[in-house]
Amino acid sequence: MTDAARRADQNANAPLTREALADVIDLALWAGQLLLQHGAEAERVEETLHYMATGLGCEWIDVLVSPNVILVTTSSGVEFRTKVRRVPTLGVDMTRVSAVNRLSRRVVAGELDRATVRAELERISNLKPHYNRWLVVLVVGMACAAFSRLFGADWPAFAVTWLAASAAMFVRQELARREFNPLLVILATAFVAGVFASTAGLPGLSATPRLALAASVLLLVPGVPLINAAEDLIKGYLVIGIVRGMVGILISLCIALGLLLAMRLTGAWL
Amino acid sequence: MSGLGFLWLILTDALWSAMAALGFAVLFNVPVRTLWGCAMCGATGHAVRTLLMEAGLGIELATLAGATVVGFLGGVFARQWRTPTTTFTVSGAIPMVPGVFAYETMIGLLTIADTSQPVNYDLVAEVIVSAVKTALILGAIAFGIAAPGLLFRRRRAEGGE
DSSP states (O other): HHHHHHHHHHHHSOOOHHHHHHHHHHHHHHHHHHHHHTTOOOHOOHHHHHHHHHHOOOOOOOEOOOEEEEEEEETTEEEEEEEEEEEOOOOOHHHHHHHHHHHHHHHHHTOOHHHHHHHHHHHHOOOOOOOOHHHHHHHHHHHHHHHHHTTTTHHHHHHHHHHHHHHHHHHHHHHHHHHOHHHHHHHHHEEEEEEGGGGGGSTOOOHHHHHHHHTTTTTGOOOOHHHHHHHHTTOOOHOOOOOHHHOOOOOOHHHHHHHHHHHHHHHHOO | HHHHHHHHHHHHHHHHHHHHHHHHHHHOOOGGHHHHHHHHHHHHHHHHHHHHHHTTTTTTHHHHHHHHHHHHHHHHHHHHHHOHHHHHHHHHHHHSSHHHHHHHHHHHHHHHHTTSSSOOHHHHHHHHHHHHHHHHHHHHHHHHHHHHOOOOOOOOOSEEE
């Protein structure tokens, strides 16, 4: 891009051409997609799209954030363009949410042109997870075991919970990698956690086997959908809030079903 | 309870909460430099809740207070580490998730649905209590961590700047 073009791009008084508008809308949607996919709340998605588009020279942008679709119209002078993007939900990834958020702040400060933004979005899309999968297995098991202590479990139940939750996390990773239906993955994972955690009920092992069962499935708790749902509802994004709440409820039901199957199988009815 | 015993209770509570928050922070793939802040949020929020419950407050209001602390602390950390508040608030709120109440609701419902046994009305009442507690605690968490935004950022996204 020449210097003149770059100046024109960032000069709010000069309207963008149709081609430039198309480029801006593409970049803004890409950023919004990364956020919505990885667990950002609706307000942040909308806000970031505004930052991106106005920072790249649009006069205004209107955004509709749906549970799995983003719809935007950008306008500059008399020109306007509209685009819809389907956004399949992926796992929570705060590093990507954080990276897009920082990028949008640099854009709105006028530090970046469109080519740089595109390169940055490309880099963010290809980020590798920070944590080795075995570390995740270990630490998530530890988190569930810590939960069991918070609930008042004894040490044998603590150990069983750690084991059960780690085994469940491993199964979850394996099933998710094979791209099974997300709800089926939850159900199977809860089942595995339940089967392992039931061993806490063996005679003479633990006085609090119930707490081991309750804690070992917590790695599946739909914390992000439910908290986002409540936040979206409070802030007036009703549709996306209701859908996220429904997702949270469905996940909870699948956890219950998986646990029920495990308890019927092992005969633990606690 | 003796003063030392009380201190021990709060400290262990904070420690286990920090571990729970840390585990979930890793699961959510938060940036490595923010892990410490996530653990701090988890520990502080849950310790505040336990403190207030020891002082005689109900679990719902204590959760609201704890989550509000997480919300404000998350805001401070977010500025310090230049990361969205959600990173800290979601991980920090995790230890307060009503896991046992949710579990008792589910298992209770399934027990009631077992028609080979006569209906146990005491259990029905217990399930209703657990379900309401679960919902109220979740609501308190959400309101608490959203509190800073609701109180100090009153503006609407629509319309002009």
